[in-house]
Amino acid sequence: MTAPEEVLRARARSFGAVAAGYASLRPSYPADAVGFLLDSERSLDVLDVGAGTGLLTQVALGLGHRVRAVDPSPEMLAELTTRLPAVATAVGTAEALPPADGSVDAVVAGQAAHWFDPGPAARELRRVLRPGGVVGLIWNTRDVRVPWVAALEELVDDGARGHEADEAVVGRLAAELDADVEVLESRIVQRVAPDDVVAGIGTRSYVAILDDAERTAFLARIRELLRDHPDTRGRRELELPYRTHAYRLTPR
Numbered sequence: 734m735t736a737p738e739e740v741l742r743a744r745a746r747s748f749g750a751v752a753a754g755y756a757s758l759r760p761s762y763p764a765d766a767v768g769f770l771l772d773s774e775r776s777l778d779v780l781d782v783g784a785g786t787g788l789l790t791q792v793a794l795g796l797g798h799r800v801r802a803v804d805p806s807p808e809m810l811a812e813l814t815t816r817l818p819a820v821a822t823a824v825g826t827a828e829a830l831p832p833a834d835g836s837v838d839a840v841v842a843g844q845a846a847h848w849f850d851p852g853p854a855a856r857e858l859r860r861v862l863r864p865g866g867v868v869g870l871i872w873n874t875r876d877v878r879v880p881w882v883a884a885l886e887e888l889v890d891d892g893a894r895g896h897e898a899d900e901a902v903v904g905r906l907a908a909e910l911d912a913d914v915e916v917l918e919s920r921i922v923q924r925v926a927p928d929d930v931v932a933g934i935g936t937r938s939y940v941a942i943l944d945d946a947e948r949t950a951f952l953a954r955i956r957e958l959l960r961d962h963p964d965t966r967g968r969r970e971l972e973l974p975y976r977t978h979a980y981r982l983t984p985r
């Protein structure tokens with residue numbers, strides 16, 4: 734039997750294997766939510782930690798900020814560089830951040846802070862932030878108020894994360910940082926072919942670590958649901974809705 738920590742470590746390392754499809758299969762982040770995290774009249778020096786292929790980096794750049802990207806996976810960063818060649822990248826983790834002390838105005842993490850070890854990560858966040866700096870954490874979760882999405886969620890439930898788990902992550906990091914927390918909820922809709930819904934779920938870390946036979950069977954059940962559900966049957970494109978929660982942590 735594999736220990737839960739080992740499974741988690743394997744999941745955290747699994748992203749390299751799915752880097753190629755990742756950016757086109759995962760949802761981006763709504764600009765209002767990222768604007769809330771990086772609320773400023775001026776252009777900020779932003780560090781995107783767990784930046785992956787750069788979905789959050791891209792939105793922050795679009796809002797006029799200067800963004801550097803850090804991720805433990807060289808494969809994910811290679812995809813980021815293909816998509817956003819002007820962005821400086823470095824291999825690193827939240828627990829050992831590459832930038833110098835007091836060198837960034839904001840650190841952001843999209844769909845990533847649940848991988849961080851809160852104590853060491855908080856020490857590093859404090860170290861790299863300038864006085865008055867902020868930490869912005871953001872997650873998309875599938876909107877189960879839509880019936881076919883609820884049916885999908887029931888199938889993927891075993892390993893998937895939820896909004897409550899994300900709030901607990903925020904609470905732990907905020908306690909370690911001694912930070913005030915503000916929250917904004919927004920939404921984003923991903924327009925995708927049914928096959929891409931299946932492939933997108935294939936990029937989730939709990940699926941990436943299954944063996945080939947298990948993964949094939951799991952993804953086949955999702956394909957069947959989309960083929961048979963009255964709201965998705967016969968559709969060539971689906972609107973997959975997400976609720977986005979953005980948390981701005983301001984260390985006191």
Ligand SMILES: C[S@@+](CC[C@H](N)C(=O)[O-])C[C@H]1O[C@@H](n2cnc3c(N)ncnc32)[C@H](O)[C@@H]1O
Nearest residue numbers: 745748783784785788806826827843844845848
């Ligand atoms: C679900 S992906 C999110 C990528 C990107 N932020 C986005 O929104 O598309 C999670 C990322 O966190 C990275 N990661 C895992 N453990 C980490 C750690 N301890 N510190 C920093 N990043 C980590 C993974 O390599 C992966 O690229």
